[in-house]
Amino acid sequence: MPDYQAILDAIREEVRPLLGQGHVADYIPRLAEVPREKFGMAVATLDGRVYRTGDAGEVFSAQSISKVYTLTLALRAVGDRLWQRVGREPSGNAFNSLVQLELENGLPRNPFINAGALVVADVVLEAYADPRATLLAEVRRRADNPGLGDDAAVAASERQNGFRNAALANFIRSFGNLRRPVDEVLDFYFFQCSLAMSCVDLARGFLFLAHGGACPWDGERVLEADQAKRINALMLTCGTYDAAGDFAYHVGMPAKSGVGGGIVGVIPNQLAVAVWSPALNAKGNSLAGSAALELFTAKTGLSIF
């Protein structure tokens, strides 16, 4: 087994020169305030160990990473019927999203583009009596951290500037593919994006996807083994915005990123790895985080390919 601690510490040194580069998502004022020199990384293995370096214990805004958890809730509630309302294909590029919605009659390409996540949010809102509490409880159990919470200021900040998401939601609604009121869907969507999690939370919180859908420490079945594999497949093809191909090419593992600067990856049957650094590259993924994950696979030899 690789010496994960040594590897994480080495990576931290190697990415240091990158920490000043990239840009912070400034359309969410609260995120723009985060110091860009932050860097944390954590590995959680199936045998229960957690390795960490840098700011691995500091919480940041999970943003799109939360889409994996709402997808989990949606699949648990409606199973494969979900795919009648959202696709499973990469979207090509950001530019295409509205065009594709138009051409494809309001059916978003996949659950990880914003349009798809809004539909998933709508499904969760329909399926659960108290969706916010359910989501929060789920994420806390996955991360084994009962103190984990959301950041209402981030949600409010996004809601106020979320004209593009409001455009998407209204557009999808015009095709009849949202059932709850647009405002309710948007509120829940911004709530889920505002989950505040650390690298340790995320590494631990994605382990069930490396373990065939079961929680490694108590055996709780989160999803069927098939469903877990399929979320991994979706993360690989669609998890890192327009860079999914490049990410598969260079990093070689299923991963989900967020504009808060976090990225979580999964090596099936072995581990989950989370990294955080706020400044983003041109594709919207953490710049230093992407480099760190590429170094991680190079140094460990781990890859699904």
Added chain:
Amino acid sequence: MPDYQAILDAIREEVRPLLGQGHVADYIPRLAEVPREKFGMAVATLDGRVYRTGDAGEVFSAQSISKVYTLTLALRAVGDRLWQRVGREPSGNAFNSLVQLELENGLPRNPFINAGALVVADVVLEAYADPRATLLAEVRRRADNPGLGDDAAVAASERQNGFRNAALANFIRSFGNLRRPVDEVLDFYFFQCSLAMSCVDLARGFLFLAHGGACPWDGERVLEADQAKRINALMLTCGTYDAAGDFAYHVGMPAKSGVGGGIVGVIPNQLAVAVWSPALNAKGNSLAGSAALELFTAKTGLSIF
């Protein structure tokens, strides 16, 4: 180890009802003549065994599957400089190809869409003194079959009706991203598509991608280990036309398909599996072949996720 022979035979029985369904690519008259009840499947494992069922020994037109071999030749010749001329991202959908070429200044999205394969063909034409002989020799060595050849009638049939590929080639040329004359590039492209291979040829011929880029029986280094992994990543995200996401979701292994009805998949460190059935589904992949591969992963439990 699973009983591959029993599994292949069982799959053959299970897909039998599907053999009448789907459509044959009728824009290539020669392909339209192939009887649609054909079905063959072969597995080649790293330890040198080959399992086969049905028409696994019968040759058919490799078509787009050949793109993996020209990509191999191009990477060997120019390495990562290739990515200055072609991208590594999924294309979203067929419709986008021309739009994306326009928006992205003649840089095709990936080497497996036709536009990208034309650029790869151009690179091969520039890099090798006798590109046809080089390609043929390469494929023969990979498949360990010195009798393997091309089908000039198929190439001629495609060339005659290949207005859309001619449009693509001229369009890319207008951006300066083809260097050899358009007609020469098209001729080579139709030649590569016309390679005639059997499931056994293809299963054996893709084993180097399951073996870190080295030939399993004689150790010949075909590509660097990194390059082999990355071709697998490209196949997973872009190898099965507009159905790559769906394929990753349901089948869970890197694979490349062709309109001749063939599909080849790779499970790293274990095996390569090839299937052939001429009739295609709406996404252009072999209908029975896709089902057979999904059954294969279900029955063996194999998956990269």
Added chain:
Amino acid sequence: MPDYQAILDAIREEVRPLLGQGHVADYIPRLAEVPREKFGMAVATLDGRVYRTGDAGEVFSAQSISKVYTLTLALRAVGDRLWQRVGREPSGNAFNSLVQLELENGLPRNPFINAGALVVADVVLEAYADPRATLLAEVRRRADNPGLGDDAAVAASERQNGFRNAALANFIRSFGNLRRPVDEVLDFYFFQCSLAMSCVDLARGFLFLAHGGACPWDGERVLEADQAKRINALMLTCGTYDAAGDFAYHVGMPAKSGVGGGIVGVIPNQLAVAVWSPALNAKGNSLAGSAALELFTAKTGLSIF
């Protein structure tokens, strides 16, 4: 001078067989209730005469025809500075609207597509203290009909189902090209669309565009002569949705249509002509109305070409 009365009556007879054809805009429930056999037509000439036939005195929902009046108010208030926020080119087709907004950074193609009309509404909201009263007063003066009003039930009906317009407004707002709150812009937009006018109102109400921007009966200067000509040019190139080219080809005069089934055309220096019939053709213009205008130009020999 042609015998306009005889021509209108003849047209009414000739289009009678068309009155059962086409479809009524059913996304606005109130509009869907209008009997589709309705047909009215009116001509107003510069010398003050008004000719009418059929239901020419019955009010219907002006819908997009109102965009000419808000454009008039916007040009009067900000002049050519308007064109920094909205273009003057045809949009190609409906499908393009969102794509073009994206590619062109939130600058709508022209003031007559919905996106452009939302920006014009925003300009009017910024420029006038009481925009609704101003608009209503303007339209009443142009039509010489102090009793002219809006239909609040139509506005409410549209507002409730106006998800696509809400999507557009939010999208434009995300580019910073709306300055008033999205809801306020939408409310004003649906108000303007709900103006209830008859063919007589509309024929009289567009005469200033045939008269160099001045009111023909009292000489009031509504717009500069140049501005009036330019609104005519805009109507010709962009006034009838995706059928502007076809309309120019077959009818040969500047015209503006609405989904309420009205169309108004202008022959500079001579007359304005309005027609109404609720059922629409595939391009969203009144089916019988389009035919009636083509007959009108054929029978009178009038054309700007």
Added chain:
Amino acid sequence: MPDYQAILDAIREEVRPLLGQGHVADYIPRLAEVPREKFGMAVATLDGRVYRTGDAGEVFSAQSISKVYTLTLALRAVGDRLWQRVGREPSGNAFNSLVQLELENGLPRNPFINAGALVVADVVLEAYADPRATLLAEVRRRADNPGLGDDAAVAASERQNGFRNAALANFIRSFGNLRRPVDEVLDFYFFQCSLAMSCVDLARGFLFLAHGGACPWDGERVLEADQAKRINALMLTCGTYDAAGDFAYHVGMPAKSGVGGGIVGVIPNQLAVAVWSPALNAKGNSLAGSAALELFTAKTGLSIF
């Protein structure tokens, strides 16, 4: 009647400062050699007079202006059946052309975009025994200039670099909307573009469109009156590339431009006006020529609106 000679001379002075601005179409090497300080303008009136200024007698490459003549030949041969193979709507913008061809199954938007002109060329090739001779004879008669000819060097220069037109032609052919061989269509297309005409030739040569389709000096019927009006409508909505709306707005007359720097406009029942200056603005129309035509309408008060 305005003093056209004085107006032309005044315009020539006023546009002088613009002659250094803009760019020359450098993808056609022969065109790039033309001195950019050239400026000519000519007016031909229905009563037979011709006014000229500057380089009005010097020939230049007609380029897209020739599309009006091939459209004339096509309409004469097949009448309204032409519209089964090409549309009559503005294309929105250059970017859309390939997308629209794809979405609209190979039916070009209008006869003046390149895709449409290729289809018109195909129609002419099918309809006439000796299409080149027929076209040349037609243009000579219209311009009353038997010495008018083509410039083979320009055609060769375009043919050699015409990859984008070759892409378009192959693409249209793939939809079955070209019937003659692609190379034959392209050769004829580049031939028509290479017609060498002066402003005087063009002003005289478009007079039939200001005269209801009949030649003003000998009464020869070139087209039906309806057809002539409809070509004017097409020029207004589609004649000046992506600037048709802007052109209608600022100039207010039907016009056709070419990348050789020529523009010809028509005021029905009065005159035709041609201008030439090689350097183009961002939309591909002669920069000084566009300004000159706007000055012409401002100084004469002429406008169809």
